[in-house]
Amino acid sequence: MRRLRDSRPGSAVSLPAVGTLVNEPAYAELVKLYGREQVVEAIRKQIAAEREGETGEGAREDAVAARLRALVAPRLQRVINATGVILHTNLGRAPLARAALDALAVAGGYSNLELDLETGKRGERAALVSDLLMALFGCDAAVVVNNNAAAVLLALTALAKGKEVIVSRGQLVEIGGSFRMPDVMRLSGARMVEVGTTNRTRASDYEQAITPRTAALLRVHTSNFRVTGFTESATLADLSAITRRHGLLLIDDLGSGAAEPVGDEPTVAESLAQSDVVTFSGDKLLGGPQAGIVLGRGEGGVEAVRKMSRHPLARAMRIDKLTLAALEATSRLRLTGHADDLPVERMLRAPVEDVRRRAAMWSVKLAERGVETRLVEGSSAVGGGSLPEHGVATILLAITGPASRLSNALRHGDPPVIARIEKDECCLDPRTVQKGEDETLIDAVERAARNIQR
Ligand SMILES: *Cc1c(COP(=O)(O)O)cnc(C)c1O
Secondary structure (H helix, E strand, O other), rough: OOOOOOOOOOOOOOOHHHHHOOOHHHHHHHHHHHOHHHHHHHHHHHHHHHOOOOOOOOHHHHHHHHHHHHHHOOOOOOEEEEEOOEHHHHHHOOOOOOHHHHHHHHHHOOOOOOOOOOOEEEEOOOOHHHHHHHHHHOOOOEEEOOOOHHHHHHHHHHHHOEEEOOOOEHOOEEEEEOHHHHHHHHHHHOEEEEEEEOOOOOHHHHHHHOOOOEEEEEOOOOOOOOOOOOOOOOHHHHHHHHHHHHOOOEEEEEOOOOOOOOOOOOOOHHHHHOOOEEEEEEOOOOOOOEEEEEOHHHHHHHHHHHHHHHHHHHHHHHHHHHHHHHHHHHHHHHHHHHHHHHHHHHHHHHHHHHHHHHHHHHHHHHHHOOEEEEEEEEEEEOOEEEEEEEEEEEEEEEOOHHHHHHHHHOOOOOOOOOEEEOOOOOEOOOHHOOOHHHHHHHHHHHHHHHHHOO
C-alpha cells in the first residue's frame, strides 16, 4: 500500500483528520465504489483546494464524489472533426475503415496470430500482412513496425550502425513530436554525413562525400514544409544511379506513403522504382492504423529487410495484434479495389459539389432551428505532414456569431465538435465529417448556439 505523506507543503490538514473523515457515513458509499485509498486521496485534494480558497457550493462529500467521478470518466472520446484537416494529428490521424474496425474485434479475442492453422506449428505474425503489402506495392520484401519513426531508426541501426549515411542538409527535418533526423541518426549509431546546403544539394555533393565507410544514401521527404525559390535537389533517380555505381543502399523515408497520386506527394511506387528500402507511416495517406511500413525492392532491398526483421530492435518495435489486424484489413481493401471504403481516400476525393450539397443541407436544417449560417469557399488540408501547400477545395459552413465562443461551446459539447476559425468566423468543413454524423453534428451546433445566447 502507498504510504501517505503528511509533510507535503500546502497539506493543511494532518493525516489523522483525513483518516477520520473517511470513516464518516457520508463517505461509506464512495469507499465501497472506489476503495478507501482513492477516497482518502480525493478528500485530501478537496481540502487542499478549499485551503487555496476554492469555495465550492454544496457539501464537501459531493465535491469529493465529483473528483472521483472525474478520475474514472472515459478520457478518450469520439469527436466530430469539422476542421477540414484530414490527417489531424491531434485527432488521431487516419480514421479506420469499417472492415479495419471489425478486424480489431477479431484480434481482440484469441486468434491465429502466431499459429499456422494448416500445420499446427508456430507461425509468423508478420507474415499475416507482409504478403499483402508486397502484392499491393509490387515489391520484394516487407516488414512492419510500430510507426515510421521506429522504421527509420531500425533501418539506420540495422543497416548502417558504425558506418556513414549521407543526407542532404535540406532534408534534416523535424516531424512533430520531437522526431529530428540528426537525433535519430545519432541514436542509431550511424554517422550522419551532411551534404549541400539548406536550399541546394546536387547529385555531385553526394558522390563526393562517399568513402569506404559509407553504407547508404538517405532521402527524407520534406513532408511538412517546402523550400521554394532558389533551390536544387538531386532526384531520387540521381541518387539511385549513384548508389548502384558504388554498391550502396538507397533508403527513402517517404513519410506519408501515398498509395495513389495526390498533389505533388511522391508515391510509394515512384519511390520503389528507385530505392532499395522505402519507409512510411500506416496512418497517414495509406489510411490505416499507426504503423511503420518498410518495403524492400531488388536484391539489396530483400537483404536489407531481412537484416531489419532479424535485428533485436525489431522485436522491441513490433506492432501489436490490433494494429496488425487493422493494417491487414486496410491493405486488403486497397488490394481488392475497395480503396473508396477508406475514409481518408473518400475525404480526399470527395468532389467539391458533394461537399457543397452537404453544407447547404446543414444550413437549411440549422435555419429551421433558428441558427444562422452561410456557405463560404475554402480549402481543406491533407495534414499529417503531407502536402503543406496542397489544399483541397471545399465549402465551409460559417456560423453567425462570436467565433471563439462558438468554437469553445462546440468543443465542450457531447460529442465534442472541433471547428475551425477562419477570418473570425466559426466554420465547419463537411469534408472531414464522417458518414452518418450529419444529424449529430446539427444537434450539437444547435445546442452550442443556444448555450452561448444564455
Ligand atoms: C510522419 C513522418 C515520420 C514519422 O512517422 P510516424 O509514423 O509518425 O512515426 C518520419 N518521417 C517523415 C518524413 C514523416 O513525414
